[in-house]
Amino acid sequence: MKPKKTELDAHSAKNQQLDIAAVRERLKATKGREYWRSLEELAGTPEFDEYLHREFPEHASVWDNSVDRRGFLRLMGASLALAGLGACTTQPPEKIIPYVRPPEQLVPGKPLFFATAMPVGRQAIGLLAESHMGRPTKVEGNPSHPASLGATDAWSQASVLGLYDPDRAQVISYQGRIRSWSAFQLAASSEVTSLKNTGGQGLRILTESISSPTLRGQIQDLVTLYPQARWHRWEPAHEDSRTRGTIQAFGRxxxxxxxxxxxxxxxxxxxxxxxxxxxxxxxxxxxxxxxxxxxxxxxxxxx
Structure with missing residues (x-):
């Protein structure tokens, strides 16, 4: 396929015959360095001047001079005034109440650091959480933890964003409809009553591998309370092959x-x-x- 000729190609083909003598005379008259983009610009032909009458001749639109500079400034001033009026909304009254007994070591503007761990599968990564006025803001590795030695990965760094995710559930919903907390307590109490009568028969708990002692203890207490309940653990990308390999090699x-x-x-x-x-x-x-x-x-x- 032959390439499509552009307007510049058509113009160059139209002006292939240049007056070389005139170009040489113009070069002799110049003093110092002078730059040009093409021989047509050096020759200064009327066709090339007509071609460059706009900055972008192929895509420039015809200038509409219906709005002058004064009108443009008036329009911009009115836009800024309307934007300022839109921002002048009445905020609801809020009360600022200081601590009667402030938490220990809590100083406004001074961060606190807490040692924590982020569970990953059956293990955990040791972290240090930076907190400002009770709000975690940054996560770094814990140098004293053997699983990280002060380093972190992308998931650990992004874990703090889950606390401020705007897509997190703000209300209780049931089948796509918003419910109140009292409605949830009423529905939960009826389910708990039926489970107590049957010893938890029909209750199934499905989780991933849990390395948190606190969560594990809570689930164990729930299973003890309802003896007929069952706790199932499943990992889509498990490490059973590693476990079987160590059993075959070391016996355990x-x-x-x-x-x-x-x-x-x-x-x-x-x-x-x-x-x-x-x-x-x-x-x-x-x-x-x-x-x-x-x-x-x-x-x-x-x-």
Missing amino acids: PLNYYYRLDRARVVVSLGSDLLCEPMTGVRYARDFMQKRRISDTSKAEMNR
């Missing part, structure tokens, strides 16, 4: 960890060690430790 289920900070050469076949959901943070930090040269006499990095 074990969790194994790689010491990448001591390895000189790491060969991985079909496994991304540095991006594993549970141990990738520790592995990435250990791997980078062997790439930091502290002794210049032994400047050797792993690979």
Whole structure:
């Protein structure tokens, strides 16, 4: 297929015959450096001047001079005035009540740090949560936790955003309709009464692998209260093959960890060690430790 000719190509074909003598005379008359974009511009032909009568000749529209500068300024002034009037709304009255007994170590403007852990599968990543006036604002790794050693991953950094997600449920809903808290308590009490009469028969709890002792204890208390209830745990991407491998090799289920900070050469076949959901943070930090040269006499990095 032949390429489509543009307006500039048609103009160049139309003005292939240039007056070379006139161009040379014009060059002789110039002093110092002078730049041009094409020979047509250097020649200064009337056709080229007509072609450049607009800044963007192929896409420029005809200028509508119905609004002059004074009218434009009046229009912009009215827009700003209306925007200011729209912002002058009456806010509902709010009461600011100081603490009678403020929480311990709570100073406005001074953050507090709390050691916590983010569960990932059957393990957890040690974190330090920065809190301002009771609101978590930043998450970093806990240097004292063996699973992170002060490092974090993208999921840990983004976990704090879940507390301020505008899409989180703000009200109680049932079958797509908003319900009140009293309606929920009434419905829940009737269900609890029927479960007590049957010992929890028909109640099923489905969760992922839980590493939190608090949550595990709460579920165990619920199962103890309702003996006929059943607790099912399921992981779509489980590690049963690893467990079976340790049983076959050592006779009992074990969790194994790689010491990448001591390895000189790491060969991985079909496994991304540095991006594993549970141990990738520790592995990435250990791997980078062997790439930091502290002794210049032994400047050797792993690979």
